[in-house]
Amino acid sequence: MxxxxxxxxxxxxxxxxxxxxxxxxxxxxxxxxxxxxxxxxxxxxxxxxSKEALVAALLQSRLGPLWESSMDSLEGRDATVAECVSAVIDPLATLAEDPIGRLHIRLLSRLVLGRHDIGWTARWFSLDPFVDLLRRQHPDMPDHEARGRWMLAFDLILGQFGAPLAGDHLLSPRAVTTLHAFVTAGLSAPVESR
Missing domain, CATH: 1.10.10.60 (Homeodomain-like)
Incomplete structure (x- = not known):
């Protein structure tokens, strides 16, 4: 064109x-x-x-369809926590195999880990649907606990896939499997009464 x-x-x-x-x-x-x-x-x-909003729009236009196809299949059913984690990690592992995909992951990591107030408009760029999915499996988990766990999970996931100092280093399949298990365990851990 x-x-x-x-x-x-x-x-x-x-x-x-x-x-x-x-x-x-x-x-x-x-x-x-x-x-x-x-x-x-x-x-x-x-x-x-702004430049950040331009980058956010770029990420939503390029990554949004990928996550929609992965995450939308979990909606309307009782997806396990492991399935939710796979729906987040698997597309990132696929993206990381391509230089443009790695760029997108690094940019997403920069915005998310930098705690920039972006005002995402795409559904799967908000924590809300992730919180809903987790609370379906753990209805006793307070909303703020589910939100906090997902924030930690995304910090870890994006830190591993999008570490700016990693350059073109790719996570090994074993590291991806370990990351998946670790994040799943953290999201599923019993809620501590305080």
Missing amino acids: RQAELTTRERLLSAAERLLLESGYERVSIRAVCAAAEANPAAVHYHFG
């Missing part, structure tokens, strides 16, 4: 993805994204508001 046929928003997303892959997050400026997309210098601010 020719550059002129793409919407400005999609041109910005594609340009940002290409530049981020080539140069990394720190070296890519909003101005460079606009220039690469052949867009008005204020286009990123108009369409997204």
Whole structure:
């Protein structure tokens, strides 16, 4: 598809993805994204508001469909905690095999682990559906406990898959299996009465 046929928003997303892959997050400026997309210098601010919001939109457009296909199959039934963890980890393991996928994981890790207030709009980028899935298996678990456990789980998962210092290091299949078991055990642990 020719550059002129793409919407400005999609041109910005594609340009940002290409530049981020080539140069990394720190070296890519909003101005460079606009220039690469052949867009008005204020286009990123108009369409997204900030560099972080642009990256969040990029991640939601690229990763959202992947997670939807994985997570939506768990909705409406009593999925086990292990199935929920697999639905999160397996797509990341697949993504990590590709340089663009690794870029997406590193960017997601940067935003999530940095506790940036993004205002995600895609369903599976919020903790709420994960909390609901966990509480279906553990109805005695308070909402705040389920939320806290998932936050720790995502910190661990994204720290393993998206560690910025890991470069192109891939988790071995054994490490992925261990991570899966560890996260499942943590989410499923009995609730301590305080």
